[in-house]
Amino acid sequence: MKKTAYSVEQLKLLNVLSREYPSIRSVSSSIINLNATANLPKGTEHFMSDLHGEAEAFNHIMNNCSGVIREKVDGLFYRSMSENERRELCTLIYYPTEKISELHEAGKDTDDWYSLTLYRLVDLARSVASKYTRAKVRDALPEEFQYVIDELLHTSGEEHNKQEYYRHIMSTIIDIGQGEAFVEALCGLIKRMAVDCLHVVGDIYDRGPRADEILDMLMEHHNVDIQWGNHDIVWMGAAAGSPACIATVLNSAIQYNTLSLIENTYGISLRDLIGYAQETYKNCTWFMPRNPDDKYYIKSSMDNLSKAHKAIAIILFKLEGQLIMRHPEYEMNDRLLLDKIDYEKHTVNIDGVDYPLNDYHFPTIDPCDPYALSPEEESLMASLVNSFKHSKALNKHIEFMYRVGGIYKIHNNNLLYHGCIPMTEDGQLEKISIFGKEDMSGKTYMDACDRMARKAYYNGDERSLDFMYYLWCGRKSPLFGKEKITTFERYFVSDEHVWKEKRNPYYSYIDNFDAVCRILDEFGLDRNESHLINGHIPVRSGENPIKANGRYILIDGGFCKAYHKTTGIAGYTLIYSSRGLRLVSHGQFDGKTKALKENKDIIAAQDVVFEMMKVRKLVRDTDEGKKILSRMDDMKMLLNAYLEGAVQQRGRN
Numbered sequence: 153m154k155k156t157a158y159s160v161e162q163l164k165l166l167n168v169l170s171r172e173y174p175s176i177r178s179v180s181s182s183i184i185n186l187n188a189t190a191n192l193p194k195g196t197e198h199f200m201s202d203l204h205g206e207a208e209a210f211n212h213i214m215n216n217c218s219g220v221i222r223e224k225v226d227g228l229f230y231r232s233m234s235e236n237e238r239r240e241l242c243t244l245i246y247y248p249t250e251k252i253s254e255l256h257e258a259g260k261d262t263d264d265w266y267s268l269t270l271y272r273l274v275d276l277a278r279s280v281a282s283k284y285t286r287a288k289v290r291d292a293l294p295e296e297f298q299y300v301i302d303e304l305l306h307t308s309g310e311e312h313n314k315q316e317y318y319r320h321i322m323s324t325i326i327d328i329g330q331g332e333a334f335v336e337a338l339c340g341l342i343k344r345m346a347v348d349c350l351h352v353v354g355d356i357y358d359r360g361p362r363a364d365e366i367l368d369m370l371m372e373h374h375n376v377d378i379q380w381g382n383h384d385i386v387w388m389g390a391a392a393g394s395p396a397c398i399a400t401v402l403n404s405a406i407q408y409n410t411l412s413l414i415e416n417t418y419g420i421s422l423r424d425l426i427g428y429a430q431e432t433y434k435n436c437t438w439f440m441p442r443n444p445d446d447k448y449y450i451k452s453s454m455d456n457l458s459k460a461h462k463a464i465a466i467i468l469f470k471l472e473g474q475l476i477m478r479h480p481e482y483e484m485n486d487r488l489l490l491d492k493i494d495y496e497k498h499t500v501n502i503d504g505v506d507y508p509l510n511d512y513h514f515p516t517i518d519p520c521d522p523y524a525l526s527p528e529e530e531s532l533m534a535s536l537v538n539s540f541k542h543s544k545a546l547n548k549h550i551e552f553m554y555r556v557g558g559i560y561k562i563h564n565n566n567l568l569y570h571g572c573i574p575m576t577e578d579g580q581l582e583k584i585s586i587f588g589k590e591d592m593s594g595k596t597y598m599d600a601c602d603r604m605a606r607k608a609y610y611n612g613d614e615r616s617l618d619f620m621y622y623l624w625c626g627r628k629s630p631l632f633g634k635e636k637i638t639t640f641e642r643y644f645v646s647d648e649h650v651w652k653e654k655r656n657p658y659y660s661y662i663d664n665f666d667a668v669c670r671i672l673d674e675f676g677l678d679r680n681e682s683h684l685i686n687g688h689i690p691v692r693s694g695e696n697p698i699k700a701n702g703r704y705i706l707i708d709g710g711f712c713k714a715y716h717k718t719t720g721i722a723g724y725t726l727i728y729s730s731r732g733l734r735l736v737s738h739g740q741f742d743g744k745t746k747a748l749k750e751n752k753d754i755i756a757a758q759d760v761v762f763e764m765m766k767v768r769k770l771v772r773d774t775d776e777g778k779k780i781l782s783r784m785d786d787m788k789m790l791l792n793a794y795l796e797g798a799v800q801q802r803g804r805n
Contacts (some may be wrong), residue, residue: 174802190772194373195348199726201687202708209741215246264332273338354381354570378557383630389620399468409441425544429463473523490522572633572658668700734762
């Protein structure tokens, strides 16, 4: 038989592999293991978007895995447990420490309860872990209990020869007082195995109070990626040292009264800003924070906050104006409004129409040079830039977002991004020359935006820092998706007609199959198999978030409490399992305390399996599977080289 002719590059690869797999037996074992892994069911993916600092609701949906846990509990224990018992078991899995404490106070955490609960949790853990290799499950276990839980998962109490063995493990756990610790460990394992991968499709920051808690939870997650939203990018720009982004972040934080995040968590003092504002401004009723009931500030402090709000807003409009004038390529001159104010008549000219100002106290604006910062403003911003750039707590979170995040992501044949792909009125990908080079569109433009965002943080030159602000609110920003941001108009003009922010034409085509498929084509995806998964725009009650014949999925339904009156729901999430895709619409979360006391979940107002797989998806069908199959090909080549004598074995066969 003719021997295989190996290229020089192939022989180099085979010799490297032979160091790790030195014999026919070791390479054969690897091929068997790889093939077995490739033929396991695909892991479940969980998609969320627009979390906006709502940490408590986010934590709950993380814990219930958008209904996956409840589905598993119902499926396994439907006949043996009542509905109330199943609900209580789910609550235990979501919040094991708190639920056990509650049961302890009621005297219900008896040995019998621990025994029955451990048996049920082991059964459930065995079920959710069944689609993973034993090694992967073992890696997910807490080190101190790894051996025992591994034994429980792979030893059935129904096996005649091991019934006593199994029973004695359980009884010993309880006898030595480790029941609570084992319950917590099993609950953690169940939640980890229920979802293999979490995708956050943008906007972790702003509006809600605890984006930091969300990021802390994400940093503990075993497998997460983030597609940056415009509210994320402006915080990233602030941490990089962009004055315009810093002013925007502070403006939003005061507006929504979430300054605890900045001062208490990130250690950035606002004393100078508040002191400056008290001395400079008066009667700022138009700038009162939106959340006056927030516990962080008592109501007597609201007047000071309103002055600080106006102070940072004026600084923002000045910095924005300077930035726009530095970059005519941004095509944002319509945002230059400070020079359109008639400071004697108290009007502002917008698009050729004079509108009366509802606030015309501008002590720091020089009508002859309206975009110049005063010396006090210059000093204040220099101090704030230094504080944001050197906040260790903030930069810990921002570095994580850079490490696991990006403008977009392609994963398992799906395209994920937060905002939009800029399009023309006739539905074509818009060509953009914002970088001063050749026109870019689609994927090329998104890649360029990603590179510039990374350059801003790791290099910090003025051009890239300015671009972070453009990504926040620029006319053709893929994260913003609107013609303009009307912050000035909302603050100073009562006529709501001028508040309107026209969306990019992209949003007129998200229900157009051909237009969505052109985007999928642009990113090299199969229009018959792939999906475009999008956030950013809240889905109103009654609107179908599944569009373009199922190719487009919009999963922002208004996680943020500020959206609930508009949307009528409290957020969409998406589950992609080996059997299909399911979209879940959640009711409003009434809080962790109520969830514990009443075993209350976020009830799904809509739970739609909208795409079932004809054949169950396996690991081999995923991105990871492609790597495994490629590795198998290399290993088979090494096996063949051993058998033919082209590569010498380093160990015994």
